[in-house]
Each structure stands twice: as C-alpha cells, then as structure tokens.
Amino acid sequence: MRYDVIVVGAGPAGATAAKFLAENNITTLLIDKQKYPRDKPCGGILTLRTLKRFPYITDDLIDAYSYGGSIASSSLQHHLQIQKEKPIAAYIHRKDFDQGLVNLAVHSGATFKDGTTAVAIQRTKDSIQLRSHDGETLESHLVIGADGIWSTVAKHAGLREQNPRIGRCLFQEYPLESTLLDHYFTEKRLFQFYLKFKGIKGTGWVFPKKNSVNIGIGEIQPSTSQQTNRLHLKEVYLDYLSILKEKKLIPPTIKIGTIQGGVLPLHPLEKTYTDRVILCGDAAGLMNPLTGDGIHYAMSSGMFAAEVCTKAVEAKETSADFLSKYQRLWIDDFGEEITLCTSILKRLLKHDDEKYIKLVSKDPHLMDLLLYMANNQVQIHTYKWKIIRRFMSLYVKNLLGM
Ligand SMILES: Cc1cc2nc3c(=O)[nH]c(=O)nc-3n(C[C@H](O)[C@H](O)[C@H](O)COP(=O)(O)OP(=O)(O)OC[C@H]3O[C@@H](n4cnc5c(N)ncnc54)[C@H](O)[C@@H]3O)c2cc1C
Known part of the structure; x- marks a missing residue:
C-alpha cells in the first residue's frame, strides 16, 4: 500500500487533516481536482477562535483584522453595534489562505497532487481504491472525503443525502483604495451584516479588507425552482448594492462586475463516517447556518479526522464502528452549537427580527x-x-x- 490515507479535497478541511496526519507519520496523499493556487467562493471572514485553535495560521495568511461592525434589522432601522480595542475577527483571501494551508501540509510530509479529480471509490476487504479522472487507481487503508458540498466521496460511500437543503449566495470582491476603505469602514475595518434584506430568508454582508471589500448576500434556498430563485436573488443583490450606496454605507464608485455564486450546506449529514471513510467540512455538512462560519468547522473536523485515522492505521482497524469515534468528537466539540444556531436562525427568519435586534442592542x-x-x-x-x-x-x- 503506497498510502495509509488519501485525503480528497485540499480546502481548509482536507489540508488540515493532511497536515496532522503527516505530523503523526501517517503516509498521506492529498488530492484536489483544481490546479493550485485556486480561489473558492467565500466572504473571507475568520473567527478568532480558529486562530487560537490553529496557532500556526500566522499573519502572512491574514489579509486584515476587524475590530467590530454592525448588524442591521431588515428595515435598516435598528443596528447592533460592536467596536472593540482588540480585533474580533480576521479577513482572509481564500486563494492565499488555502494555498498556505496546503503548503503547511506538504511541509509536514504530505504528498500533494493538484489537478486530480476523484471520480469513484471502491472498498475491498483489504483496502479502499480511488479512481481518478485519468483512469489511475490509487489505494490506501482509509479515505477522508473533504471534497466540498457535492462530495464524490460521500456519494460513493452512500453517505450523501438525495436532496440536501442548501444555502445559495451571490457576492463580489471589489478592489478599493485603502484610503476609501478607511473612509467608509474606518481603519478598524468594521463589517456590516443585514438580516432578511428585502424579506429574503438570509443575510447580506459587507467585509472590508485591506485593499478590497467583499459584498454578498445569501439565502436559504426556498422550495421553488432553482432558476427562479437564482433570478430573484440576483435582483435582490442589485437592489442591495443600490440601497447601500444611497445610504452612503459603501462607496458609490463600486461597479457591478462579474457576480459570483456559491452554495453552502445547511445541516450536518446524519452519518459522517462509514467503513474506511470519514467526511469533513462541507462534505459532511458542517456549517453554522446562522453565521455562515464554515472554515472553523472544516479545519476542526479535519483535525478530528486525522486523530481518528491515525489511531485506525496504528490499530489496523478501519471499520465503521472504530471510525464512529470521529462523529462523537465533532458532536462533543461543536455539534450542539450548530443545533442551537440553526434553531435561532429558524426563529429569526420566522419571527420579527426588528424586535430581536432592538432588544439585543440594548x-x-x-x-x-x-x-x-x-x-x-x-x-x-x-x-x-x-x-x-x-x-x-x-x-x-x-x-x-x-
Ligand atoms: C459565498 C460563500 C461565502 C462564504 N463565506 C464564508 C466566510 O466568510 N467565512 C467562513 O468561515 N466560511 C464561509 N463560507 C463557507 C466556507 O467557504 C466553507 O465552509 C469551507 O470552504 C469548507 O471547507 P472544505 O475544506 O470543507 O471545502 P472546500 O473549501 O469547498 O474545498 C473542497 C475542495 O475539494 C475539491 N474537490 C471537490 N470535488 C473533488 C473531487 N471529486 N476530487 C478532488 N477534489 C475535489 C475542490 O476543488 C475544493 O478545493 C462561505 C461559503 C460560500 C459559498
């Protein structure tokens, strides 16, 4: 066997899993279908707890820090303001951040192959075989599926849901001069959140970075046809930009360019492991639908997957029963937090957010x-x-x- 573990997908989940596995002297192959460095649809905000848990994320992977921001109710009448002396969040560019995490994994001893798509996996009694797009068969004891929301590994392992509930986002990253950013968002790079803008079931965001601003809007997909939904969200996005400009919340010089889209999972899969397979990050549906925070869960689940896979390789035990420890680890760490935030989101979307923001702001x-x-x-x-x-x-x- 050439590899103990093959990690499919080199986003934050996969790169973190590969780094920890390699540090534990587990022979690890990390593959990604895209050529690196690659970009990933993202707002690019990172909670500070991620930096605390993974102190190897040094300043060269961070673009800027935010010292506060505001959350506005749907009428834009009520605002919840936060401003601190110390940073409360970090901003990143995914192209640099994800490449940085991959570099760390490689530095720890993992082998990285980009431009390699996993098309199928097949489990045998003694191994798991992964077929790549060019017909190559790679073999290992275990596979970690960190291949995003439409995970091929999850599908072939029989873990993916038929019609998962997803959130849909539209956004743009606008380059801006830092003086203009200082003027609109201060040197403290204050973020803005807009709840249920124009009644959409979701949130708008404005994340001012060092030399750019990321402006997006996301909603929980309604049960209407996907095409109708996409058109509707685009109209809301264009209105959102106009209103923010009118209210002088963003610079009027910002132009509509190529609007990018992206999707997020809204709830964890019921089962995130099976024989010889573990799923991490978006592939496992690990996302906080209230805050849109996915990177923390992706990296944390990658770390837990590495811990359990290391023990599995050492004990030569690759059964679903042995790997079930992985699901217990992430549930103990952040499972209840996701459940709680999901229920707050549901209530917020169903009830009057005006009242909520007004009360909380007091x-x-x-x-x-x-x-x-x-x-x-x-x-x-x-x-x-x-x-x-x-x-x-x-x-x-x-x-x-x-
Ligand atoms: C518009 C938008 C804004 C967001 N904003 C934020 C934010 O501000 N902060 C935050 O914390 N989270 C945010 N998220 C969520 C965050 O981007 C994800 O939760 C996070 O990227 C998950 O990491 P991951 O490693 O699981 O998956 P990904 O980052 O999606 O990485 C998966 C990788 O797998 C590769 N891959 C896929 N299929 C295959 C295959 N068959 N073979 C090989 N490789 C494959 C892909 O190329 C990709 O590189 C946002 C999401 C969206 C869509």
Whole structure:
C-alpha cells in the first residue's frame, strides 16, 4: 500500500487533516481536482477562535483584522453595534489562505497532487481504491472525503443525502483604495451584516479588507425552482448594492462586475463516517447556518479526522464502528452549537427580527456573551457554556414571546 490515507479535497478541511496526519507519520496523499493556487467562493471572514485553535495560521495568511461592525434589522432601522480595542475577527483571501494551508501540509510530509479529480471509490476487504479522472487507481487503508458540498466521496460511500437543503449566495470582491476603505469602514475595518434584506430568508454582508471589500448576500434556498430563485436573488443583490450606496454605507464608485455564486450546506449529514471513510467540512455538512462560519468547522473536523485515522492505521482497524469515534468528537466539540444556531436562525427568519435586534442592542452583556462564544472554543460540558446557552435560550424565548 503506497498510502495509509488519501485525503480528497485540499480546502481548509482536507489540508488540515493532511497536515496532522503527516505530523503523526501517517503516509498521506492529498488530492484536489483544481490546479493550485485556486480561489473558492467565500466572504473571507475568520473567527478568532480558529486562530487560537490553529496557532500556526500566522499573519502572512491574514489579509486584515476587524475590530467590530454592525448588524442591521431588515428595515435598516435598528443596528447592533460592536467596536472593540482588540480585533474580533480576521479577513482572509481564500486563494492565499488555502494555498498556505496546503503548503503547511506538504511541509509536514504530505504528498500533494493538484489537478486530480476523484471520480469513484471502491472498498475491498483489504483496502479502499480511488479512481481518478485519468483512469489511475490509487489505494490506501482509509479515505477522508473533504471534497466540498457535492462530495464524490460521500456519494460513493452512500453517505450523501438525495436532496440536501442548501444555502445559495451571490457576492463580489471589489478592489478599493485603502484610503476609501478607511473612509467608509474606518481603519478598524468594521463589517456590516443585514438580516432578511428585502424579506429574503438570509443575510447580506459587507467585509472590508485591506485593499478590497467583499459584498454578498445569501439565502436559504426556498422550495421553488432553482432558476427562479437564482433570478430573484440576483435582483435582490442589485437592489442591495443600490440601497447601500444611497445610504452612503459603501462607496458609490463600486461597479457591478462579474457576480459570483456559491452554495453552502445547511445541516450536518446524519452519518459522517462509514467503513474506511470519514467526511469533513462541507462534505459532511458542517456549517453554522446562522453565521455562515464554515472554515472553523472544516479545519476542526479535519483535525478530528486525522486523530481518528491515525489511531485506525496504528490499530489496523478501519471499520465503521472504530471510525464512529470521529462523529462523537465533532458532536462533543461543536455539534450542539450548530443545533442551537440553526434553531435561532429558524426563529429569526420566522419571527420579527426588528424586535430581536432592538432588544439585543440594548443589552451589552448579551453582546459580550455572543462575542465570547464566537471567539472562544466554548465546550458544551463546561459550566460557562451551560450558562451562556441557558441565558440565550431564555432570552430568545422572552424576546419572541414564547
Ligand atoms: C459565498 C460563500 C461565502 C462564504 N463565506 C464564508 C466566510 O466568510 N467565512 C467562513 O468561515 N466560511 C464561509 N463560507 C463557507 C466556507 O467557504 C466553507 O465552509 C469551507 O470552504 C469548507 O471547507 P472544505 O475544506 O470543507 O471545502 P472546500 O473549501 O469547498 O474545498 C473542497 C475542495 O475539494 C475539491 N474537490 C471537490 N470535488 C473533488 C473531487 N471529486 N476530487 C478532488 N477534489 C475535489 C475542490 O476543488 C475544493 O478545493 C462561505 C461559503 C460560500 C459559498
């Protein structure tokens, strides 16, 4: 066997898994269908807890830091403002960030093959075989599927859902002079979020970086036909830009260029492992639908997958039963957080967000708790997390009059 583990997909999930596997002396092949460096549809905001958990993400992978921002209600009447002395989030460019993570994996000893598409996997008694687009067969003990929302590995392993619920986004990254960025978003690079803009079931964002601004809008896909939905979202996006310009929230010089699209998973798959296979990141549906934070879960799940695969290779145990430890690890770490945020999102979309923003904006303590949650690795079993959760659910219930 040439490789112990083949990791399919070199985004944050796959590159992280490959780095940790290689550090554990596990023979690892990382493949990606695209030629690197490659871009990935993304807003490019990163929570600070990701930097704390993965301290090897150094400043050369970060474009800029944000020291605060605002969240606006759908009428744009109520605003929740946050501004701190220290950064509360980081901005990245995915082309550089993902390449940087791959470099780290290679530096740790993983072999990287870009331009290689996995088209099928087949499990035998003694190995797992992966067929690539050029007919080559690669063999290993285990495969990690980190190949994004439309994961080929998940499909061939029988883990992918038939019609997964997905979120759809439109966005553009506009290059801007830093003086203009300073004028509109200050040197603190204050972000903006817009809830349910024009009644869409989702959020708009404005992320000002060092020399560019990323402006996007995303919604949970309604059950109408995909084509109708896409046209509708494009109209909303164009209106969104005009209104932000009218209100002098973004520079009027920003022009409509090529609008990019992207999709996100909205809930984790029921099962994220099977015999000889583990799924990470978007392939496993690991995403916070409330905040749009996917990179933290992608990297964390990659780290857990590497831990379990290392033990599996050492113990020569590749059964689903042995690999089930992986799902327990991510559920213990962030599973409940995803469940909680999903239920807050559902309520927010169903009920009056005006009331929510107005109330929360009056409670700096709650804002600090939210910030604490966003920036720390809050463990569910800790006392602190229980308090935060209880407080939040009581608050939300009170707020929605339930
Ligand atoms: C518009 C948009 C904005 C977003 N903004 C943010 C944000 O601001 N902050 C945040 O944290 N998250 C954001 N996300 C979510 C985030 O981008 C994802 O959660 C994250 O990229 C998941 O990482 P991943 O490694 O699982 O998958 P990906 O980053 O999607 O990487 C998967 C890789 O697999 C490769 N691949 C796919 N199929 C195959 C195959 N068959 N063979 C070989 N390789 C294959 C792909 O080329 C790709 O490189 C956003 C998503 C979208 C769509």
